[in-house]
Amino acid sequence: MSATSRQPRSGGRYDRVDLTPPWKRSAPAPEVPAEAGLVVEEAGTGFCGAVVRVEKTAEGPTVTLEDRHGRLRVFPMEPRGFLIDGATVTLVRPSAASAPARTGPRTTASGSVAVPGAPARVARASRIYVEGRHDAELVERVWGDDLRIEGVVVEYLEGVDDLPAISAAFRPGPGRRLGVLVDHLVPGSKESRIAAEAAGPDVLVVGHPFVDIWQAVKPSSVGIPAWPQVPRGEPWKEGVCARLGWPVDTPAAWRRILGSVRSFRDLEPALLGRVEELIDFVTEPGS
Numbered sequence: 707m708s709a710t711s712r713q714p715r716s717g718g719r720y721d722r723v724d725l726t727p728p729w730k731r732s733a734p735a736p737e738v739p740a741e742a743g744l745v746v747e748e749a750g751t752g753f754c755g756a757v758v759r760v761e762k763t764a765e766g767p768t769v770t771l772e773d774r775h776g777r778l779r780v781f782p783m784e785p786r787g788f789l790i791d792g793a794t795v796t797l798v799r800p801s802a803a804s805a806p807a808r809t810g811p812r813t814t815a816s817g818s819v820a821v822p823g824a825p826a827r828v829a830r831a832s833r834i835y836v837e838g839r840h841d842a843e844l845v846e847r848v849w850g851d852d853l854r855i856e857g858v859v860v861e862y863l864e865g866v867d868d869l870p871a872i873s874a875a876f877r878p879g880p881g882r883r884l885g886v887l888v889d890h891l892v893p894g895s896k897e898s899r900i901a902a903e904a905a906g907p908d909v910l911v912v913g914h915p916f917v918d919i920w921q922a923v924k925p926s927s928v929g930i931p932a933w934p935q936v937p938r939g940e941p942w943k944e945g946v947c948a949r950l951g952w953p954v955d956t957p958a959a960w961r962r963i964l965g966s967v968r969s970f971r972d973l974e975p976a977l978l979g980r981v982e983e984l985i986d987f988v989t990e991p992g993s
Contacts, residue, residue, distance in 0.1 A: 739800035747789040814851040827857030832883040832988035878908040885984035888913035927972035
């Protein structure tokens with residue numbers, strides 16, 4: 707007999723044998739079709755809602771739940787990932803006959819519940835100001851339906867240097883609030899000093915950390931690995947185009963970027979939260 711240790715042969719009758727005693731084995735969670743309207747709880751977060759839709763993604767199927775407040779959350783359909791009446795289940799894609807009906811858009815591009823046929827509200831006295839035309843077009847692309855229902859008008863400033871004077875001329879007050887979205891609002895910046903000077907009880911100035919609103923669009927949505935670094939002193943948009951190998955034509959580049967945005971999923975969370983905050987501020991009861 708060889709002195710070397712004997713290696714088991716692969717493919718033998720004892721390969722992949724589960725030696726766990728039967729009484730210790732976990733029973734597999736029952737599979738439940740994710741049919742429209744089915745109310746489930748996501749096991750990890752406790753978010754509870756009704757199934758709105760099931761989608762196939764590169765990472766695997768996902769399910770969108772809508773809670774009683776109309777909030778939407780998207781979750782991967784992982785094994786044993788949900789609870790029904792306290793019992794663990796595995797959601798699976800429903801059959802074609804029972805799949806969530808697609809009779810029309812149930813949500814807006816921002817993820818809000820759609821209200822088909824709702825007329826636009828008469829414009830409020832309150833306003834949202836953004837820095838430039840690109841910012842306004844991006845906000846319209848994602849939140850346009852919500853803003854029309856709420857009666858909120860978005861205007862652009864062409865820069866923030868004159869924001870304190872513009873804010874004073876607007877004459878903000880109760881029932882006439884002003885919300886402002888600022889690019890590159892980081893501590894110690896020129897923008898942060900201007901924002902502090904313009905802010906007040908009826909003026910909310912918020913911002914995102916990006917050099918330009920272009921960066922608020924996820925690179926994966928645009929089809930690039932990342933937004934390139936452009937040295938200070940060089941025109942940022944032209945520098946981005948050059949480093950990406952695009953023609954140095956900023957209007958054409960913006961059309962390309964904006965065309966890649968279909969919903970809130972294409973935007974960075976740092977922008978999403980700030981715009982939602984502004985909309986809430988100017989539409990609070992009494993504002």
